[in-house]
Amino acid sequence: MQALKVLSTEEKEALDSPRISTDFTQSDYLGKVYIESYGCQMNFADSEVVTSILINKGYGTTSNISEADTILLNTCAIRDNAENKIRHRLQAFKAIKAKKPDVTIGILGCMAERLKTKLIEEEKLVDLVAGPDSYRDLPNLLDQIENGQKAINVFLSKEETYGDIEPVRLHSNGVGAFVSIMRGCDNMCSFCVVPFTRGRERSRDLVSIIHECTTLFNQGYREVNLLGQNVDSYHWNNPDSNETVNFAQLLAHTAQIHPDLRIRFSTSHPKDITDEVLHTMARFENICKNIHLPAQSGNNRILELMNRTYTREWYLDRIKSIRAILGEDCGISHDVIAGFCSETEEEHQDTLALLTEVQYDFGYMFTYSERPGTPAAKKYPDDVPDDVKSRRLSEIIDLQRKHSGIRNERLIGRIEKILVEGNSKKSDKHHYGKTDSNKVVVFPKGTEQIGEYVYVKVLSCTTGTLIGELVNS
Ligand code: SAH
Ligand code: SF4
Ligand code: F3S
Numbered sequence: 001m002q003a004l005k006v007l008s009t010e011e012k013e014a015l016d017s018p019r020i021s022t023d024f025t026q027s028d029y030l031g032k033v034y035i036e037s038y039g040c041q042m043n044f045a046d047s048e049v050v051t052s053i054l055i056n057k058g059y060g061t062t063s064n065i066s067e068a069d070t071i072l073l074n075t076c077a078i079r080d081n082a083e084n085k086i087r088h089r090l091q092a093f094k095a096i097k098a099k100k101p102d103v104t105i106g107i108l109g110c111m112a113e114r115l116k117t118k119l120i121e122e123e124k125l126v127d128l129v130a131g132p133d134s135y136r137d138l139p140n141l142l143d144q145i146e147n148g149q150k151a152i153n154v155f156l157s158k159e160e161t162y163g164d165i166e167p168v169r170l171h172s173n174g175v176g177a178f179v180s181i182m183r184g185c186d187n188m189c190s191f192c193v194v195p196f197t198r199g200r201e202r203s204r205d206l207v208s209i210i211h212e213c214t215t216l217f218n219q220g221y222r223e224v225n226l227l228g229q230n231v232d233s234y235h236w237n238n239p240d241s242n243e244t245v246n247f248a249q250l251l252a253h254t255a256q257i258h259p260d261l262r263i264r265f266s267t268s269h270p271k272d273i274t275d276e277v278l279h280t281m282a283r284f285e286n287i288c289k290n291i292h293l294p295a296q297s298g299n300n301r302i303l304e305l306m307n308r309t310y311t312r313e314w315y316l317d318r319i320k321s322i323r324a325i326l327g328e329d330c331g332i333s334h335d336v337i338a339g340f341c342s343e344t345e346e347e348h349q350d351t352l353a354l355l356t357e358v359q360y361d362f363g364y365m366f367t368y369s370e371r372p373g374t375p376a377a378k379k380y381p382d383d384v385p386d387d388v389k390s391r392r393l394s395e396i397i398d399l400q401r402k403h404s405g406i407r408n409e410r411l412i413g414r415i416e417k418i419l420v421e422g423n424s425k426k427s428d429k430h431h432y433g434k435t436d437s438n439k440v441v442v443f444p445k446g447t448e449q450i451g452e453y454v455y456v457k458v459l460s461c462t463t464g465t466l467i468g469e470l471v472n473s
Contacts, residue, residue: 006390010391014135014261015338022131027068027465028058028059028060028061028338029058029061029200029270030057030058030060030142031059031060031068031069031070032049032059032060032061032067032068032069032070032127032378033059033060033061033062033068033069033070033071033452034060034062034063034064034067034068034070034071034072035047035051035061035071035072035073035074035170035453036063036071036072036073036074036089036172037074037084037087037108037109037111038073038074038075038076038086038364039074039075039076039078039082039109039111040076040078040299041109041178041227041266041272042171042180042183042227042229042312043074043075043082043109043110044074044178044196045167045178045179045180045227045317046072046074046108046132046135046180047072047108047170047171047333048109048160048168048169048170048178048196049135049165049174049180050072050138050290051167051170052165052166052168052176053135053136053139053165053341054138054139054356055159055168057139057399058353061168061406062324065096065147065198066096068103068208069102069103069104069141070104070106070321070403071093071096071103071105071106071123072108072128072323073086073090073105073106073108073109074091074108074109075107075108075109075110075111075112076109076111076142077109077110077111077113077114077115077193078192078193078194078371079371080368080369080370080371081369081467082110082111083335085121086107086111089104090123090125090126093105093125094125095138095348097125099438104123104127104128104129104142104143104145104261105109105126105127105128106126106128106129106138106141107119107123107126107128107129107130108130108131108132108437109132109197110130110132110137110193110194110197110198110444111197112129112130112154113131113132113154113156113196113197113213114132114193114196114197114373115129116131116152117129117131117152117383120152121386123421125239126150126403127145127150127151128141128142128145128150128151128152129151129152129153129154130152130153130154130169130269130326131152131153131154131155131156131197132183132197132199132440133155133156133157133160133198133199133442134153134155135162136162137153139242141423144361151279152378156184156198156199158199158202159202160183160198160202161180161183161202161203161205161208161364162467163190163204163207163208163209170390170450171451172221173422173448174220174221174451175221175222175419175421175422175450175451176221176222176223176224176225176262176264176419177216177221177225177421178224178225178227179209179212179213179224179227179470180204180205180225180227180228181203181204181209181226181227181228181231181250181265182201182202182203182228182229182230182231182233182234182235182434183198183199183202183204183228184198184199184200184201184229185229186199186200186230186233187229187269187307187309187377188307188329189306190305190306190307190338190374190375190379190380190429191306191308191310191340191368191370191371191374191376192374192378193371193373193374193378194229195422196373196374198428198466199236201229201230203228203234203235203236203346204247205267205391205454206236206238206250206253206353206403209226209254209321210253210254210257213254213257213261213280214397215412216261217257217258217260217261217305218443219427220451221261221262221263222260222261222287222388222419222451222453223261223262223419223452224254224262224263224264225260225264225265225266225312225446226250226251226264226265227255227266228265228267228270230265230267230268230272231247231265231266231267231268231275232247232269232272232273232274233247233269233272234246234247234250235247236250242286245454246276246279246314247274247277248274248276248277248279248399249289251263251265251277251280251284251287252280252283252284255286256284256462258284258286258452259285259352260286261285261286262286262287262288262357262419262436263286263288264288264290264438267290267292267294268291268292268293269294269395270294270295270308270310270315270318271293271308271309271310271313271314273293273318274456275321275325275437277328278321278325281326282325282326283413288438289326289327289329289330289331289436289437290320290330290331290332290333290337290361290435290436290437290438291330291331291332292330292332292334293315293318293319293322293333293334294334294336294364295315295334295335295336295354295358296308296335296336296337296340297336297340297343297347297350297351297354298312298350298351298352298353298354299343299346299347299348299349299350299351299433300312302340302342302343302350305340305341305342305376305380306337306340306376307375307389307432310393312354313364313418315356316352317357319358322421323331329436329437331361331362331407331435331436331437332358332360332361333360333361333362333363333364333438334355334358334360334362334363334364335364335365335366336351336355336364336366336396337366337367337368338351338365338366338367338368338389338393338396339367339368339384339388339389339390339392339393340384341368341370341375341376341380341381341382341383342380342381342384343368343381343384343392348392352395352396352399353413354404354424355400355403356395357401358401359403359406359407360400360403360404361403361404361408361437361438361439362400362438363396363400363404364395365385365393365396366374366393367389367392367393368382368384368389369389369447370382371384372470376471379423396473401463402463405462405463405466407463408439408462408463408465409461410437411439411458411466412458412461413457413458414455414457414458415455415456415458415471416435416436416441416457416458416466416468417432417435417436417445417453417454417455418433418434418435418441418453418454418455418456419433419451419452419453420432420433420448420449420450420451420454421433421434422454423441426442427447429444430442430443430444430445431443431445431448431450432445433454435457435466438465439465439466440458440465440466441458441465441466441467441468442465442467442468443456443464443467443468443469444468444469444470454470455470455471455472456468456469456470456471457469457471
C-alpha cells in the first residue's frame with residue numbers, strides 16, 4: 001500500500017484562502033431564481049454550484065416557483081423517460097409564462113448538452129440552454145436574455161471542476177453533503193450518454209476537496225458523499241510535488257479530517273476499484289462500509305457489447321475482495337440494465353444468477369433505453385421487445401427485493417452505530433438515520449439531536465428499512 005502524502009505548507013495555506021462566499025442574506029436585485037434538479041447526485045451537486053454562482057452575482061433564490069423571475073431545470077438525459085419528464089414539465093410552465101411573460105426559462109445539465117440548439121428550436125418556451133461545464137457563464141447568458149436574445153453555451157471543458165466554488169447546500173438536511181471530486185467520464189460504455197453530455201474525465205484538486213470537507217465539518221455536517229462517475233480513476237497531479245494522488249489516498253486524507261466525519265462515495269467502476277481502496281476503507285472506521293458497484297449484466301457477451309471492459313468473473317473477483325477485506329457486513333449495491341440489445345433469455349438468467357450469487361443489499365434497476373448517438377445506438381438494434389424488457393426487469397426487481405430483505409434480516413439483534421439524520425417521514429416521535437452500510441434505521445426518539453451518533457439495536461425490518469431502539473453505547 002502506498003504511504004499517505006502529508007499536505008505541504010502551500011496546500012495547508014490554500015485550505016485557508018478565501019473562496020467565493022455564499023451568504024444567503026445577499027440582495028436579489030437581479031431577481032429570484034428557482035431551480036429544479038433531476039437525474040443523479042452529480043446534477044444535484046451542480047445545482048448547488050449554479051446557485052452559488054448566481055447568488056454571488058446578485059440573484060436571490062426562491063423555493064416558490066410563482067415568485068421566480070428565472071426558472072432553471074437541471075436535467076438528465078440518461079434514459080428516454082428522464083427527458084420525457086422534462087418535456088412534460090415544460091408544458092406546465094406555459095401557464096406561468098402566459099401570466100408572467102418576462103420570466104426566463106433555462107435548461108441546464110445533460111439534456112441541454114445533448115440537444116443543444118434543438119432544445120430552443122423545439123421548445124419555444126426555453127430562453128436559455130447551458131451545459132454542465134458552462135455554469136460560470138450563466139450570469140452572462142442571463143444578461144443576453146435581458147437584451148431580448150436567446151442564450152446558449154454548451155461548450156465542454158477539459159479542465160472545469162468548479163473546485164473554487166463553495167456550493168450552496170440546497171439538497172442537504174444539514175447532516176450530509178455532496179462533494180464533487182471529478183467530472184465527466186472517459187469510459188464509453190456503449191449504452192451511455194454521459195460521456196457525450198459531461199465530456200472528458202477530469203479530477204478536482206485535492207486541496208479544494210479537503211477544504212470543502214473541512215468547512216462542512218466545521219459547519220456541523222457529519223457526512224460527505226464524494227461524487228464522480230468513476231471515483232476509482234480519480235487522479236490529481238500535485239503541481240508542487242509532482243506526485244499523483246489516487247482515490248485511495250484521497251479517501252485517506254478525507255477520513256483524517258475528523259473521526260466523526262463519515263465518508264461515502266459513488267460510483268465505483270468494477271474495472272478500476274483496487275484492493276488499495278478496500279484496504280483504506282478497512283483502515284478508517286469513518287469511511288462507510290458500503291460500495292455501489294454497478295454490474296449492468298451478469299453475462300459476458302452482453303458485458304462485451306456494453307463495452308464495460310470486465311467479465312462476470314472479474315466482477316465476482318472484486319466482490320470476493322470486498323468480502324475478504326471489508327467483511328460480510330459491507331453493504332454492496334448495483335445497477336442493472338434489463339433487455340440490452342440482443343439479450344437472450346439465458347443471458348437474462350445469467351444476470352439473475354449474478355444477483356443470487358452476490359446477494360446485494362440494494363439495486364437500481366432499469367430497462368434499456370436507446371440513446372441517440374451512443375455506440376450501442378449506432379451498432380446494435382434495440383431489438384428486445386418492450387414487454388420482454390419489462391418482464392425481465394420485474395424478475396430482477398423481485399429477486400433484488402428478496403435479497404434486500406435477507407440482507408436486512410441478518411442485522412436483527414445487532415447494535416449499529418447510526419448518524420441521526422432527521423425526523424422519520426411517518427412519525428415525528430421517531431428519528432431516522434443510516435448504518436455504516438447505508439441502511440435506513442427508524443427508532444423512537446430519545447434525547448439525541450440530529451447530527452449526533454447513537455447506537456441502535458435492530459429489532460425488525462422491512463425490505464427497505466430497519467426498525468430499532470436506542471441502546472447505551
Ligand atoms: N457511472 C456509473 C453510472 C452512471 S449512469 C457507472 O459506470 O456505473 C447510472 C446508471 O444508469 C448506469 O449504471 C446504468 O445502469 C443506467 N443507464 C445508463 N444508460 C442507460 C440506458 N441507455 N438505458 C438504461 N439504463 C441506463
Ligand atoms: Fe456511463 Fe459507463 Fe461512464 Fe458510467 S462508466 S457514466 S455507465 S460511460
Ligand atoms: Fe443523468 Fe447526466 Fe447524471 S445524464 S444520470 S444527470 S450525469
